[in-house]
Amino acid sequence: EAGVAQSPRYKIIEKRQSVAFWCNPISGHATLYWYQQILGQGPKLLIQFQNNGVVDDSQLPKDRFSAERLKGVDSTLKIQPAKLEDSAVYLCASSLAGVSYSYEQYFGPGTRLTVT
Amino acid sequence: AQSVTQLGSHVSVSEGALVLLRCNYSSSVPPYLFWYVQYPNQGLQLLLKYTSAATLVKGINGFEAEFKKSETSFHLTKPSAHMSDAAEYFCVGGQNFVFGPGTRLSVLP
Numbered sequence: 001e002a003g004v005a006q007s008p009r010y011k012i013i014e015k016r017q018s019v020a021f022w023c024n025p026i027s028g029h030a031t032l033y034w035y036q037q038i039l040g041q042g043p044k045l046l047i048q049f050q051n052n053g054v055v056d057d058s059q060l061p062k063d064r065f066s067a068e069r070l071k072g073v074d075s076t077l078k079i080q081p082a083k084l085e086d087s088a089v090y091l092c093a094s095s096l097a098g099v100s101y102s103y104e105q106y107f108g109p110g111t112r113l114t115v116t
Numbered sequence: 117a118q119s120v121t122q123l124g125s126h127v128s129v130s131e132g133a134l135v136l137l138r139c140n141y142s143s144s145v146p147p148y149l150f151w152y153v154q155y156p157n158q159g160l161q162l163l164l165k166y167t168s169a170a171t172l173v174k175g176i177n178g179f180e181a182e183f184k185k186s187e188t189s190f191h192l193t194k195p196s197a198h199m200s201d202a203a204e205y206f207c208v209g210g211q212n213f214v215f216g217p218g219t220r221l222s223v224l225p
Contacts, residue, residue: 004159033213042206042215043160091160104150105213107160 002026004108006092012114018080021111025073025094031055033105034067034077035091043091049075079113087115118144120209122216130224135194137219139181139207142188149190149209151181154218156203163205166190177201197223 005024013019025032030051035043046065047057051072060067064083069075079086089112093105123138141149151163164175171183181192190207202223207216 042208042218044215045213093160104162104165106162107152109159 004092004094004106006090006108006111008111009109010112010114012116013082015084015115016081018078019082019113020076020078021090021092021113023075023077023092023108025075025092026106029094029096029106030072031095031103032069032075033093033095034075035093037089037091037110039088046077082113082115084115087113089113118142118210118214120207120214120216122205122207122219124219125217126220126222128222128224129197131199132196135179135192135197135201135221137192137205137207137221139190139192139216140188141190141207141209144210149181149183149207151175151179151190151192152206152208154204154206160206163192197221199223199225 004026007022011019032049034046036046037043044059046060047067048055049069052069065079067075067077077090089110091110092108095103095105119142121140127137129135149166152160153163154160163179164173164181166173166183172180174180179192179194181190183190202221204218204220206218
């Protein structure tokens with residue numbers, strides 16, 4: 001079974017530039033998550049999708065971050081404009097259908113973003 | 117606010133020794149708790165999860181955790197550490213999948 005795919009794996013940009021990350025979840029997983037993991041910290045949930053609808057985006061900085069999940073499969077996370085403090089690893093995860101906190105999540109390898 | 121705390125950002129044990137990684141959660145956290153492991157340059161991997169079926173949960177690689185509601189704890193243990201256990205361990209729980217800050221486990225030869 002293929003795992004969660006993410007691209008790119010690494011990205012270096014200058015502040016005020018824009019960047020986009022892509023995620024392809026495990027086939028059949030209706031729920032998709034984006035996390036931000038700053039060095040030395042645990043991941044922080046940014047946004048959660050159930051199919052193509054947003055379940056929770058309370059911790060997403062909406063002035064600069066946006067995410068979409070067209071057709072309920074792939075998802076993109078965008079930052080525009082980037083700030084230095086956005087330097088982090090961005091993780092995508094997926095889980096089986098249902099907004100239940102008992103479902104385990106499967107994580108992708110992450111995208112390491114460096115903002116200079 | 118829901119929170120998950122992990123006592124000790126870095127734990128060192130000798131190979132063959134007991135591993136104990138501590139996790140406490142706030143009482144407002146729903147009783148769905150997980151332990152994830154992150155090996156260097158790899159993605160997060162589920163070790164085990166608690167979903168109220170049994171208080172003692174067995175996971176992969178010989179790890180287990182015990183849910184203690186009275187202590188709001190979900191500590192992770194392994195009887196005998198192996199060099200390959202060196203990694204970052206995260207306790208996760210509740211709504212919004214709150215991650216603890218993580219504990220880095222080092223295993224000394």
